[in-house]
Amino acid sequence: MLDRDISRVVIVGSGFGGLQAARMLARSSTLHLTLIDRKNHHTFQPLLYQVATAGLSPGEIAAPIRWIVRGKPNVEVMLGEVRDFDLTRRVVKLHDFETPYDYLIVAAGAGHSYFGHDEWEPLAPGLKTIEDALEIRRRVLLAFELAERRAARGEGQVQLNFVVIGGGPTGVELAGTLAEIANRALATEFHTIDPKHTRIILLEGGPRILPAYAADLSASAQKQLEKLGVEVHTSTMVTGVEPGRVLTGTTRFPSAVTLWAAGVAASPLGKKLAAPLDKAGRVLVNNDLSLPGHPEVFVIGDLASIKDSDGHLVPGVAPAAMQQGACAAHNIERDLKSRPRQDFHYINKGSLATIGRAAAVAEFKKLHISGYPAWLAWLFVHIFFLIGFRNRLIVLIQWAWSYFTYERGVRLITGDAPLPGWSELVREEALPERHAEIVAWAGPRH
Amino acid sequence: MLDRDISRVVIVGSGFGGLQAARMLARSSTLHLTLIDRKNHHTFQPLLYQVATAGLSPGEIAAPIRWIVRGKPNVEVMLGEVRDFDLTRRVVKLHDFETPYDYLIVAAGAGHSYFGHDEWEPLAPGLKTIEDALEIRRRVLLAFELAERRAARGEGQVQLNFVVIGGGPTGVELAGTLAEIANRALATEFHTIDPKHTRIILLEGGPRILPAYAADLSASAQKQLEKLGVEVHTSTMVTGVEPGRVLTGTTRFPSAVTLWAAGVAASPLGKKLAAPLDKAGRVLVNNDLSLPGHPEVFVIGDLASIKDSDGHLVPGVAPAAMQQGACAAHNIERDLKSRPRQDFHYINKGSLATIGRAAAVAEFKKLHISGYPAWLAWLFVHIFFLIGFRNRLIVLIQWAWSYFTYERGVRLITGDAPLPGWSELVREEALPERHAEIVAWAGPRH
Numbered sequence: 065m066l067d068r069d070i071s072r073v074v075i076v077g078s079g080f081g082g083l084q085a086a087r088m089l090a091r092s093s094t095l096h097l098t099l100i101d102r103k104n105h106h107t108f109q110p111l112l113y114q115v116a117t118a119g120l121s122p123g124e125i126a127a128p129i130r131w132i133v134r135g136k137p138n139v140e141v142m143l144g145e146v147r148d149f150d151l152t153r154r155v156v157k158l159h160d161f162e163t164p165y166d167y168l169i170v171a172a173g174a175g176h177s178y179f180g181h182d183e184w185e186p187l188a189p190g191l192k193t194i195e196d197a198l199e200i201r202r203r204v205l206l207a208f209e210l211a212e213r214r215a216a217r218g219e220g221q222v223q224l225n226f227v228v229i230g231g232g233p234t235g236v237e238l239a240g241t242l243a244e245i246a247n248r249a250l251a252t253e254f255h256t257i258d259p260k261h262t263r264i265i266l267l268e269g270g271p272r273i274l275p276a277y278a279a280d281l282s283a284s285a286q287k288q289l290e291k292l293g294v295e296v297h298t299s300t301m302v303t304g305v306e307p308g309r310v311l312t313g314t315t316r317f318p319s320a321v322t323l324w325a326a327g328v329a330a331s332p333l334g335k336k337l338a339a340p341l342d343k344a345g346r347v348l349v350n351n352d353l354s355l356p357g358h359p360e361v362f363v364i365g366d367l368a369s370i371k372d373s374d375g376h377l378v379p380g381v382a383p384a385a386m387q388q389g390a391c392a393a394h395n396i397e398r399d400l401k402s403r404p405r406q407d408f409h410y411i412n413k414g415s416l417a418t419i420g421r422a423a424a425v426a427e428f429k430k431l432h433i434s435g436y437p438a439w440l441a442w443l444f445v446h447i448f449f450l451i452g453f454r455n456r457l458i459v460l461i462q463w464a465w466s467y468f469t470y471e472r473g474v475r476l477i478t479g480d481a482p483l484p485g486w487s488e489l490v491r492e493e494a495l496p497e498r499h500a501e502i503v504a505w506a507g508p509r510h
Numbered sequence: 511m512l513d514r515d516i517s518r519v520v521i522v523g524s525g526f527g528g529l530q531a532a533r534m535l536a537r538s539s540t541l542h543l544t545l546i547d548r549k550n551h552h553t554f555q556p557l558l559y560q561v562a563t564a565g566l567s568p569g570e571i572a573a574p575i576r577w578i579v580r581g582k583p584n585v586e587v588m589l590g591e592v593r594d595f596d597l598t599r600r601v602v603k604l605h606d607f608e609t610p611y612d613y614l615i616v617a618a619g620a621g622h623s624y625f626g627h628d629e630w631e632p633l634a635p636g637l638k639t640i641e642d643a644l645e646i647r648r649r650v651l652l653a654f655e656l657a658e659r660r661a662a663r664g665e666g667q668v669q670l671n672f673v674v675i676g677g678g679p680t681g682v683e684l685a686g687t688l689a690e691i692a693n694r695a696l697a698t699e700f701h702t703i704d705p706k707h708t709r710i711i712l713l714e715g716g717p718r719i720l721p722a723y724a725a726d727l728s729a730s731a732q733k734q735l736e737k738l739g740v741e742v743h744t745s746t747m748v749t750g751v752e753p754g755r756v757l758t759g760t761t762r763f764p765s766a767v768t769l770w771a772a773g774v775a776a777s778p779l780g781k782k783l784a785a786p787l788d789k790a791g792r793v794l795v796n797n798d799l800s801l802p803g804h805p806e807v808f809v810i811g812d813l814a815s816i817k818d819s820d821g822h823l824v825p826g827v828a829p830a831a832m833q834q835g836a837c838a839a840h841n842i843e844r845d846l847k848s849r850p851r852q853d854f855h856y857i858n859k860g861s862l863a864t865i866g867r868a869a870a871v872a873e874f875k876k877l878h879i880s881g882y883p884a885w886l887a888w889l890f891v892h893i894f895f896l897i898g899f900r901n902r903l904i905v906l907i908q909w910a911w912s913y914f915t916y917e918r919g920v921r922l923i924t925g926d927a928p929l930p931g932w933s934e935l936v937r938e939e940a941l942p943e944r945h946a947e948i949v950a951w952a953g954p955r956h
Binding site: 103104105121122123124126128130131134135137140141142143144160161194195198205209212213216217250252253254255256457458461462474475476477478 | 549550551567568569570572574576577580581583586587588589590606607640641644651655658659662663696698699700701702903904907908920921922923924
């Protein structure tokens, strides 16, 4: 079907890396691109926590992939799940058919790692997809409703604990925003329980939160979190996640909702590439991002393991993935012009982590910023990079609104069948300090 | 717990009728209100079709009930499902406890009726809740993706039919908007299939669509739909709904996605009130909206059957429900002041039905309007009544955006597990005219 002079490029994954490569390669009329993803939309992952905490709607941080690449006749979008690769025959295998390639870019990203405890996953969901975010939103809001219901039934005050496991950027964002919800957004809307009595507990295994940031910013972030009412426990390894509680060696924390922000595991597709992996399952790529022994295959983004010029591993963040997508695209273009490839060099433009309303930390090389100015920088960077003008404008309005009113408008509990079996799903146990517990909802995910 | 001088009012259901009653009664400091709903949000049902057709996000047409009644200390909100009533003991029974009342307002609304064919429900979902709307959105978008996938697999063009059963306002809205999606929104985004070849088929059992409107407006609505490319079949009774097709006596329509907008059945809670029902299951109420033999119980909204001064049944529309909510609230207030009750009189302020972009019909008594002016009237009425200022502004921006760009931004396919079992869920059958079929996705609902 294709012209002989046309090279077929298959891109697996439409995260930041895959999309960047697609956008650049779409300019070449001698290329035919196939962009394969399991979802029909690109998710702006840095703002997923806003969906999980009812600040934004899914449609505001996700855009249909077809829409993003509209008007590019040489880009084909395919909704599908890649099962395997045949590197010899140069085909990508979906479950019902195969697609051939001349160049392959694998940008399949990463999922959660429960460090060998996959049984914790239904009890402590992580945050990688829109579905994850809606499930977390549902659990958090149901926990408040359940507590109110119990109080109305005459069972007295329920102590609501939310435990966030993992003190990286996602854990910090979730903990900070949950504290805001309990202290402000819901504070006036419950009569029999007091959402302000909610405890938000952040558990970090290492000696400080935000370990990828400079030590002064970690300290500042912890201070900002504590000001919001979050209890931060560092050097605290989680040893067990059970219905209604989290165990950490000597302590057990009652937990109405437990969230997982601790471990990241590269996509299992990495194992299908017959290449050496690092201990997190990432593919050890060549300096030009190609797969060892396969110059026609590139691995980019969270699935790739490569070091920057300082010898540090390139972090799994959006700017790094985008830079790698651009590098892989350039190297394909250079091949086609018979010019030598270039190595990947990571340019660290700085790091931003938000904590809550007007609270954040930012690290731009030697420049370390905290609090309101860091939050403003975070706000503008994130809105600027949001896919699509319409989304940017609407997100800005939503944020302005909730900034001035403290309201979080998207507090919808959706998903069928939450109620008929409600009581069966709520197990109660007498606990030290007589803390009632609410088991995290483990029904179908929505 | 309550003061002896406080009367307890329990309101079941937070649709337009229940909320209106709650808002009015909340002003009385001698009343304690309990508002019970199965959902934590009020849904603005007139715009649900916009969520189903990817024009708006769920959060834009739904608002948390607690937020709506915030700052009203005498209103208690309870997330729960009412199972039964004990009219003698005056208690409302939830599945795990009971709540006593002095006054009860039952505003439990209506669901779908499949006219004794409940087996059609999974094949032809209706549109009453946010979950319904997301399920329809998912099926419609997946149908296009499946057709593209088949074409990519070399199976040739797939004829995509969408069949909407029922020519009332919801069916007309859905058919018109689906035609716009196929003709404009998606037209440039698929390469191997042509969404413009989609057929949208509207089936109505009666002699004309929009039977509740004047005949000239029915004719105008049909003309506007046909201009958008919708095939309208009146006097066409559906005799069977099967995977991939809809049967109507002599014809069978292949159908990728079948939608149900034909029948409404009152909430099964009507049967628990030990009162006479009409054939649609609605409770035949007294002129003051009270339950026969129980002056302390009111039934309002889609669950109540009452005639207006012309002898016509009051229609199941939002303005009627709101007027009934106000009437029930007034009658409770009059009781407390020992004044006589007043009968309910329905004031028909007019009817509006939208068809698509700048297409609608409106009937204000003798004044009948069609096309753009009717659509403008529809637009402003609906935005004006949307709950919450923030939502109104954002909906207006979304609509302005899609009006000028023809884009429908919220085209997200969400819900887990759509892909691994994809092929197993797609059954193919040879059909007359060699139309390939796609079975409506019947997986878990999201």
